[in-house]
């Protein structure tokens with residue numbers, strides 16, 4: 069597989085992007101404040117408000133509000149298995165195995181694929197795009213190859229997980245602690261005192277160190293495979309880079325279990341000083357001291373609050389003339405300017421889900437120090453946790469050893485994983501990277517929801533994985 073490097077370009081004038089990012093920040097601040105106000109409400113009250121809203125402005129299909137990955141799979145006619153896996157520190161997670169009912173187990177490709185999702189969504193985001201036009205397809209199949217004429221393309225095949233499942237891959241949807249609305253809880257025999265004292269006392273470090281390891285081991289255990297193919301998106305890439313760079317685990321074999329790692333919109337904790345990023349850092353630095361005490365160890369975006377916010381946006385999307393344009397604008401403000409995003413009600417029903425206090429605070433810290441580091445508890449607690457160090461340890465991505473096995477997919481308009489962050493990653497990952505593609509005009513969300521993500525992302529990933537599998541001994 070050859071690289072497809074393109075020179076980094078960005079079409080947008082500095083002033084325009086400055087304005088856009090300021091607007092975006094305003095929106096973030098407002099949302100966060102609203103969320104905090106609602107944190108003070110109890111969950112029953114939030115549920116009541118959501119119910120009232122649904123009566124006032126009915127939603128076509130209320131089952132789409134915060135629909136679980138399982139219900140999305142059932143909607144598209146796929147089957148699934150759910151496994152309860154337990155992390156080394158006692159959190160119980162739900163690992164979802166997608167089953168294409170038209171593909172026999174013996175015909176599945178040789179290595180399983182594990183997907184890790186972004187912040188503020190569940191792995192439902194790998195299923196939602198074009199879900200209602202998607203159905204199980206037999207593999208091997210006699211399908212004609214895709215027409216070269218873009219006019220003949222429909223919007224189907226946009227769900228990466230189902231597209232791969234329709235092409236013979238054994239698909240698994242990973243999960244971080246807190247990712248499921250059911251809150252699976254703790255295995256008391258393994259749980260740490262910290263977890264027992266507060267379920268929400270975790271950060272992205274724990275997603276990397278414990279959850280990702282448990283997901284990978286879970287898939288290998290259930291399939292009997294020795295290695296797997298991994299696909300991460302945004303936060304799903306950050307936790308992989310963190311885990312791969314972790315060197316203080318005795319007899320660690322994690323890296324040897326990853327055959328290929330595909331990173332979409334890769335996040336390395338490093339932002340640029342471009343006009344898109346400077347205001348973000350300034351605002352985050354300003355609100356951080358106020359929000360930190362509220363967010364610390366707090367669930368923040370509870371399932372009830374998610375449902376309320378999604379009810380409002382879905383109702384807006386369906387009932388308000390121009391509602392769709394507003395959703396498009398919000399998407400461009402947050403993820404970078406884009407003309408590619410194609411929302412539908414299944415997608416709108418999936419965001420925002422699942423953002424917890426320390427997780428959000430950790431992202432704020434990464435933005436402020438412009439580097440991937442462990443969670444900063446403040447000097448006193450850092451001393452206890454981090455081997456007598458006042459400051460938090462940094463992740464050293466030059467420690468990653470995945471020789472010629474990482475693929476990077478970046479977008480020129482991505483405000484959250486900007487090109488110079490990807491350039492930085494490329495420079496530290498060095499010969500770990502075997503493939504890089506830069507997609508013109510893509511923002512952060514386009515990887516999953518662009519109208520042409522079949523051509524730009526899904527098909528290239530399929531080809532790349534098939535190519536990699538051909539080399540498996």
Ligand SMILES: *[C@@H]1O[C@H](CO)[C@@H](O)[C@H](O)[C@H]1NC(C)=O
Pocket residue numbers: 150151152252
């Ligand atoms: C997983 O845990 C849930 C909640 O405790 C339980 O209802 C379910 O039966 C468990 N599934 C399996 C396969 O053990």
Ligand SMILES: *[C@@H]1O[C@H](CO)[C@@H](O)[C@H](O)[C@H]1NC(C)=O
Pocket residue numbers: 205211212213214215220221222223224225234235522
């Ligand atoms: C979807 O992908 C299949 C291959 O799995 C291909 O045969 C089909 O033409 C694609 N359809 C569209 C509309 O892109």
Ligand SMILES: *[C@@H]1O[C@H](CO)[C@@H](O)[C@H](O)[C@H]1NC(C)=O
Pocket residue numbers: 288289290291292
């Ligand atoms: C999976 O884990 C179970 C329980 O630890 C073990 O008995 C089984 O042999 C494992 N399977 C594989 C394929 O590693």
Ligand SMILES: *[C@@H]1O[C@H](CO)[C@@H](O)[C@H](O)[C@H]1NC(C)=O
Pocket residue numbers: 318319
């Ligand atoms: C690591 O491996 C060594 C040598 O095989 C063994 O003595 C030690 O107990 C192992 N440590 C852990 C934590 O598994």
Ligand SMILES: *[C@@H]1O[C@H](CO)[C@@H](O)[C@H](O)[C@H]1NC(C)=O
Pocket residue numbers: 316455
């Ligand atoms: C803790 O710090 C000491 C002295 O700086 C060092 O020797 C030791 O390896 C460190 N331990 C860990 C687990 O980082």
Ligand SMILES: *[C@@H]1O[C@H](CO)[C@@H](O)[C@H](O)[C@H]1NC(C)=O
Pocket residue numbers: 471472
């Ligand atoms: C890395 O992979 C390439 C291509 O597979 C191989 O030629 C090279 O020897 C490997 N390097 C190391 C250090 O393993």
